[in-house]
Structures are given as structure tokens and as C-alpha cells.
Amino acid sequence: MTILPERSAGPAIEPGARPDSASDLAGLAHDLRLVCMRVSRRVRFEAASEIASHQFSVLAQLKAEPVTLGDLADREQVTAPSMSRTVAGLVERELVTRTSDPADGRVVLLSLSESGWDVLRREREQRDAWMSARLEGLSEVDQQILRDATVLLAEVVSR
Amino acid sequence: MTILPERSAGPAIEPGARPDSASDLAGLAHDLRLVCMRVSRRVRFEAASEIASHQFSVLAQLKAEPVTLGDLADREQVTAPSMSRTVAGLVERELVTRTSDPADGRVVLLSLSESGWDVLRREREQRDAWMSARLEGLSEVDQQILRDATVLLAEVVSR
DNA sequence: TATTGTTATACTCTATAACTATA
DNA sequence: TATAGTTATAGAGTATAACAATA
Numbered sequence: 001m002t003i004l005p006e007r008s009a010g011p012a013i014e015p016g017a018r019p020d021s022a023s024d025l026a027g028l029a030h031d032l033r034l035v036c037m038r039v040s041r042r043v044r045f046e047a048a049s050e051i052a053s054h055q056f057s058v059l060a061q062l063k064a065e066p067v068t069l070g071d072l073a074d075r076e077q078v079t080a081p082s083m084s085r086t087v088a089g090l091v092e093r094e095l096v097t098r099t100s101d102p103a104d105g106r107v108v109l110l111s112l113s114e115s116g117w118d119v120l121r122r123e124r125e126q127r128d129a130w131m132s133a134r135l136e137g138l139s140e141v142d143q144q145i146l147r148d149a150t151v152l153l154a155e156v157v158s159r
Numbered sequence: 160m161t162i163l164p165e166r167s168a169g170p171a172i173e174p175g176a177r178p179d180s181a182s183d184l185a186g187l188a189h190d191l192r193l194v195c196m197r198v199s200r201r202v203r204f205e206a207a208s209e210i211a212s213h214q215f216s217v218l219a220q221l222k223a224e225p226v227t228l229g230d231l232a233d234r235e236q237v238t239a240p241s242m243s244r245t246v247a248g249l250v251e252r253e254l255v256t257r258t259s260d261p262a263d264g265r266v267v268l269l270s271l272s273e274s275g276w277d278v279l280r281r282e283r284e285q286r287d288a289w290m291s292a293r294l295e296g297l298s299e300v301d302q303q304i305l306r307d308a309t310v311l312l313a314e315v316v317s318r
Numbered sequence: 319t320a321t322t323g324t325t326a327t328a329c330t331c332t333a334t335a336a337c338t339a340t341a
Numbered sequence: 342t343a344t345a346g347t348t349a350t351a352g353a354g355t356a357t358a359a360c361a362a363t364a
Binding site for chain 4: 052054078079081082085086089104105106107
């Protein structure tokens with residue numbers, strides 16, 4: 001039995017024309033993808049944000065280490081001019097710091113400021129709070145299922 | 160042991176300053192949210208699309224039944240003028256059909272055209288293909304874990 | 319001469335305000 | 342007079358093309 005609509009097997013997408021096949025991998029792929037995207041969408045919509053989505057995404061890229069503008073553009077799949085502008089806004093808001101690469105004068109290294117960390121932390125807390133509210137009251141057994149699934153998902157998504 | 164970075168417990172977000180607590184619900188919420196959002200992001204980035212994200216989102220809203228412009232705007236969390244314009248583009252591309260509500264002359268009912276269904280179907284197939292490729296080769300046990308988790312996630316996200 | 323990044327310009331998506339048509 | 346939707350106008354984000362600085 002399929003819990004989510006629009007199965008990928010067969011040409012029919014219309015309601016009522018869905019084959020029953022949660023036991024095949026394609027069916028799992030569809031249902032799992034859809035539910036993940038629903039989580040993502042609702043988190044983005046319902047966890048009130050103080051920063052635009054594309055800006056937050058850039059901040060998140062700077063968590064681990066300073067990144068060049070070109071790398072940022074690649075990771076976010078936008079052009080260099082576009083990223084240049086986004087970064088300029090973040091620098092103006094003092095969420096991101098620009099430094100020159102001592103080894104190559106052309107390169108600009110971008111890193112998070114203290115305020116940038118603060119924004120990132122608050123945003124994360126709000127998003128996690130939304131998710132925590134959803135999981136509230138789940139049995140230990142169900143929690144363990146989700147824990148195991150999280151490990152699996154993290155593995156397969158890294159492929 | 161936490162598999163994903165940036166735990167929500169405690170003030171520290173910096174790498175290396177993460178407490179170990181995958182056994183609490185907050186930790187699960189964080190890890191699960193993050194992996195769902197990663198799936199969503201990679202699907203949107205890597206499953207090549209023939210249609211812009213916000214346009215696709217509107218098409219998806221029209222799957223079940225005709226929807227008014229105002230309802231569409233609410234669901235997509237944009238203003239009516241913005242949705243009016245988005246819909247105008249979809250109507251011009253003949254992916255969406257406009258009809259008048261026989262009961263109320265002010266209301267515009269929007270529904271999917273045949274081409275709209277085609278686009279939706281192709282997009283869904285590409286996204287599912289991406290996800291299927293990730294799940295390829297998973298053991299039956301692991302598949303069952305993900306199936307159970309999908310059911311659980313669908314339930315809690317509906318809350 | 320090639321590469322990194324910015325500036326110039328145009329197009330799209332979004333918003334608020336003002337307008338039209340219908341109830 | 343209130344509601345559903347559109348048009349007018351402006352503010353961002355993004356793209357391509359042209360430019361500046363450095364390697």
C-alpha cells in the first residue's frame with residue numbers, strides 16, 4: 001500500500017490510477033523522496049526566518065572553513081556575478097567577512113562573522129524546533145526506526 | 160553518535176564542539192531534518208528540470224482538483240498579483256487552463272492541461288530516477304527500515 | 319594570455335498600491 | 342460596500358557581456 005500519491009510506476013499520475021507497489025524500490029524512492037521534500041518545504045515555510053533562503057544557504061556553506069567566491073558560486077549553482085552580489089549584501093549586513101588570499105591576490109576568501117554565526121544558530125534552532133514539535137510523543141520504537149533511517153539516508157545521499 | 164553536523168543541543172555550532180546525543184529526540188529531529196533537506200536540495204539541483212521551481216510547485220497544486228487563484232496564492236505563500244503573473248505565464252505556455260466559476264463570476268478556476276500533466280509526469284520521473292539511483296543496491300532489511308520510516312515521517316509531517 | 323572577481327545591463331519573481339468586475 | 346483578480350510600478354536575484362586586477 002502506498003501512503004503517498006503519484007507513484008512513479010506506470011504512466012498514470014491521476015488520483016485513483018495509482019498502482020499498489022510499496023514493496024518495490026521505485027515505489028520506496030518515490031514515497032521517500034516526496035516525504036523528504038515535504039519536510040523540507042514545511043521547514044522552509046513554517047520555521048520563520050530572518051534571512052532570505054539563498055542568503056542562509058551561503059552562510060551555511062561558510063560553516064566549515066573560508067570559501068572563495070568562485071567556489072561559493074559553484075556550490076550554490078549560480079553565476080559568479082550573482083554570487084558576488086549576494087555576498088556583497090551579506091558583507092554589508094556584516095554577516096560575512098571578506099579577506100584576501102595571501103597566496104593569490106585575485107582570490108577573495110569569505111568567512112562567517114560572529115553575527116553570521118548568530119544568524120545561523122538562530123535559524124537552525126527554529127528549524128529544529130519545528131521538527132521536534134512534529135516528533136513529539138513518538139514511541140521509542142518509532143524513534144529508533146527514524147534514527148536508523150536517518151543513518152541510511154545520510155549514507156545513500158552521500159553517493 | 161551523531162552522523163550529521165551541527166547538533167541543536169547546546170550553544171555550540173562550530174565543528175568539534177558538538178555534544179554526543181543521538182539518543183534524544185532533539186538530536187533525532189536535527190539529524191532527520193537535515194538529511195531530509197539534503198535530499199530535497201539535491202533532488203532540486205540534480206534532477207534536471209524543464210520548468211522553474213515556483214512554476215512546478217503551482218502545477219503540483221493543481222493535480223487533485225481545480226483551484227482558485229487566491230487559494231493558489233495562499234498555498235504557495237505569495238501575493239495574489241505575484242501568483243496572477245506566474246499563472247499567466249503557465250497559461251501562455253498552455254500548461255494551465257483558466258475557466259470561470261459558474262457560481263461566481265469573479266472567481267477564476269485553474270486546472271492542469273494535458274501538457275501540464277506531461278510536464279508534471281516528466282519532472283516526477285526525473286526526480287524519482289535520482290532517488291532510485293541513490294537507493295540502488297540497498298539490502299531488503301535496509302529497504303524495510305526506510306519504508307517504515309517513510310510511513311512514520313508522512314504521519315508526523317501531517318501534524 | 320588565462321583566471322578571479324566586479325560592474326553594466328536586462329529579465330524574471332516578488333511586493334504594495336491602485337484599478338476593474340462581480341457579488 | 343466587500344471580494345476576486347488584474348494592472349502599474351518598484352525592489353531584489355539572477356543571467357550574459359564587458360571590464361579590472363592578478364597570475
